[in-house]
Amino acid sequence: MHDQGLLIIILLLATGVILVGVLRFLQLPAVFAYLLTGVILGPHALAVVPDLASTRQLAAFGVVFLMFSIGLEFSLSQFMSMRRLIFGMGAAQVLLTSVIFVGIALIIPLSWKTGVILGGILAMSSTAMVIRALAEKMEMQSRHGRIAVSVLLFQDLAVVPLLILIPALAGSAKELPHDLAMAGLKAVVVLLVLLVIGRPIMRPWFQLIANRKSTELFMLNVLLVTLALAWITEQAGLSLALGAFVAGMLISETAYRYQVEADIAPFRDILLGLFFVTIGMLVDLPAWWANIAWVLIVLLLIVFLKGFLVWGLSRLFGYEPGVALRSAIVLAQAGEFGFVLLALANQYQLLPAHVLQPVLGGMLLSMILAPILVERNGWIARKLVGSYRNHRDQQLTEIRAADLKAHVVLCGYGRVGQSVGRVLEEEAIPFIALDLDPVRVRQAQSAGESIFYGDASRRDVLQAAGIFSARAVVITYANVASSQRVLSIIKELRPELPVVVRAHDDSQLEKLEAAGADEVVPEVNEGALMLASQTLLLIGFPISTVLRRVRRFRQERYQFFRGAFWGGSEPGEDQASARLASIPLGETAFGLRLSLRELNLTSFGVSVVAVRRHGIRGRDPAPDTVLKSGDVLVLFGSPAALTKAELYVLEGNTAQETAVSA
Structure with a gap:
């Protein structure tokens, strides 16, 4: 049994590594790789990985750490500056999506509980996918980017009450108001106790741990705080994820939030990957094919209905049609938290099998389409909305x-x-x-x-x-x-x-x-240079020595710091010192069609720093480089040597001999 368990782990890792590598090469999110791993190895395909409760329990910690990371990003100042969009448009999008799906569920017909759950699941968009794509396209601070980020922030927050609501819906209809009231009351009490007690304790506690200067101790402390608060909320009848969210909020107010975020990332990513593997294990491809029409209907509802809602709300909030359409396209997909809520609803058996599979299929297809839609959102808007241009x-x-x-x-x-x-x-x-x-x-x-x-x-x-x-x-x-x-x-x-x-x-x-x-300036190098120069000054080195060291470093690091291009005079500098000179080669230049080796400019006491051709500079060109009309030679040497070399390159041996005899 032990050997079999180890083999299962090896198969999971091997499949995940291969699929993540392939999908990253195709520039698709890694989440698809985890989902495909679950589909391939799950009970509805090869049946290699059994659907065990212990596996699901371990995967649940992926959601715990994801909610912890969301809590770390909870910035009160950020929320205040974007509160109109977050609590206006974001809240309206989630509520309207839920109301519409309740109506659709009643028409099909399904129970209103199923409608509420579907509304909450399908209201979510992919925070990880959208934020990353917008950042890569430099659209985070654009107007449609700010709309998308605001709506995503509210969706992330809406997960917290939905995590409370779904277990309450599993009870009887008569007890539902009581269960919801008790769950809400317990949530408020627990949150207030944790925030009131935790806020004054968290900062000095982390300071005490950090003063020990032990990486292992700091990491253990992060895990302790996260899991302890998650356990407290679970004991109160709430969810593990809610406690992790609170832990993230408390730590976000300390000076250690960025270190904590970096430390927790490996646990979060690995366990979240396992969570998506368990979601993939729910996929029943024969059931998808048998219900392909419903899968496509769910896909269309996610893309077009959610897109239309975001477009309408954007217009209502005063944005022009083009910006509204780009916002709608960016948010028209399912999200990671939708899978979290779907798994929770399946755990409480709140979604019938004939509903679960089409919803799961539509969500996955929407996320496959999402990278294409987000990447092309501007092009689509310009094609569909003339006024946007x-x-x-x-x-x-x-x-x-x-x-x-x-x-x-x-x-x-x-x-x-x-x-x-x-x-x-x-x-x-x-x-x-x-x-x-x-x-x-x-x-x-x-x-x-x-x-x-x-x-x-x-x-x-x-x-x-x-x-x-x-x-x-x-x-x-x-x-x-x-x-x-x-x-x-x-x-x-x-x-x-x-x-x-x-x-x-x-x-x-x-x-x-x-x-x-033409020149790349690395911040790390320049920062190190300034640190070193200040250190030399503080321990007593004369400023002339420090400046000389700085100049030498830059001459070695930056080709164009080898001297400088001078004008008529340079005050405070030796007029005979080495410098740079650029020599444009016209159609009559002697050096055309000759290689640098054949020109042998080093015999004049100069070095060739670069050859600029068609606007692109080649540093330290090879001796076999053949010069062409329009090239620009960049030389380094003393003024006298540069003059001789320039005459030779432009006019040939006669000019050289004239210059030498002069």
């Missing part, structure tokens, strides 16, 4: 109104972008900043700064920002994929334009340079 054109007109020349385009105006903007402003260099946070844009515009609401990954937005007359572009995004999208458009529109890109560390260097970045 007009609204975007109005935004582009506002950007064009700046009408700057020889300026810098800042993509992103967060803390990093604003710091760059301050430097440019002090040097009297005009700039245009593009950002997708409407609050930030409004505040910065009111302060008189040149910032506009716009998505820099859109070709028309960059054109409106004057990309063809700009001197340079600075991309300040922390997300590499977003920076790559912007780079691809810039290199398509104007390949010779210099682009500087922010990165977290050197691991992102090759990706960004391959996408066309």
Whole structure:
């Protein structure tokens, strides 16, 4: 029996690893892999994994840690700033969905209890999938993104009362009001006791544990707090997940929330994966096929009915049709918490088998369609709503109104972008900043700064920002994929334009340079450099030595820190010191069709730092690189050596001999 149990675990892990790898390659969420694992190995297919109560109990802890993570994200300030959308549109969406499905259930006919449960299950959308997709598309702070996030936040909160409601519905109809009242009263009392007692205790307790400076002790403490509060709420007749949610809320107010979130993630992801495996085990493919019409009906209800509700509410809250449609498309799918509620309803036998399978099938199909719909939401909106294009054109007109020349385009105006903007402003260099946070844009515009609401990954937005007359572009995004999208458009529109890109560390260097970045500035490297320089100063090194060390580091790390491009004079510098020079090669240049090895520029005492071709700079070019018309050679050396090398490259041996004899 022991060997059989180990074999089952190995099969689960092997199937999960293969399917997760395949689906991640196809850019589909890992949740599908877990569901497919359950389908394949479950009792309705290969029957390798038995549907044991112990397995379901272990999988339930995945939901516990998921609710704990949601509690960690519970920010009162965030809720207050978005309260109109969260408690207005979010509440209306969940309530209206429930009411409509109660009506549908009564028409079919099913019991009103089944309708309430189905309404709660199908009102949920996929928080994990939508948030990730919006973040990758840089649409989190767009108007449809804020609507989606607000509705998702309320849906996550609505899970808590639904976790109380479903067990109460399992009782008799006569006792239902009493059961609901008692469940609500116990929930209020337990929550108040935990919050009143827990809030003043949690911070000093975590401080005491953290002072021991033991990673194992800290992790054990997180598990203790989470599971203890979950046990308390379960003993009160409520759910484990509710106690975990409260634990997350309490810890979110301490200074340790981010460390806790990082520590708990492995437990949450593995156990949540197991939970979805158990959901997949419920799938009965023959039953799906026998009820394929109902599966498709449920799918259409999820996508179109929920989408229509979100669209109507968005219009009611004053948003134009295009934004309303994008919000509807983004939220038109089932969600992880829907499966949580479905599993709970199945546990209490509140859903008949002929209802469970079509609902499960429709939910899964909607989540398979979701990545495609979310990715293409803007394209669909522009095709279906003509006025949406007009609204975007109005935004582009506002950007064009700046009408700057020889300026810098800042993509992103967060803390990093604003710091760059301050430097440019002090040097009297005009700039245009593009950002997708409407609050930030409004505040910065009111302060008189040149910032506009716009998505820099859109070709028309960059054109409106004057990309063809700009001197340079600075991309300040922390997300590499977003920076790559912007780079691809810039290199398509104007390949010779210099682009500087922010990165977290050197691991992102090759990706960004391959996408066309002229310089990549890793924050980790610069932070380490500043820490080292300050340390040297504090232990007594002279400032001249520190500055020399800093310069040497940057010369080694950044190719274009090998000296500098000088103007007519550089105060405070040795006029004979090495510097950079760029040499454009015209159609009559002597060096055309010659390789760098054949030119042998090192004989002049200069080194070739880069060759810029079609707007893309190749650092440390190979000796076999053959020069072509339109190339730009970037050389490093003393002024005298650079002069000789330039004459030779442009005019040949005669010029070299003339320069040498002179």
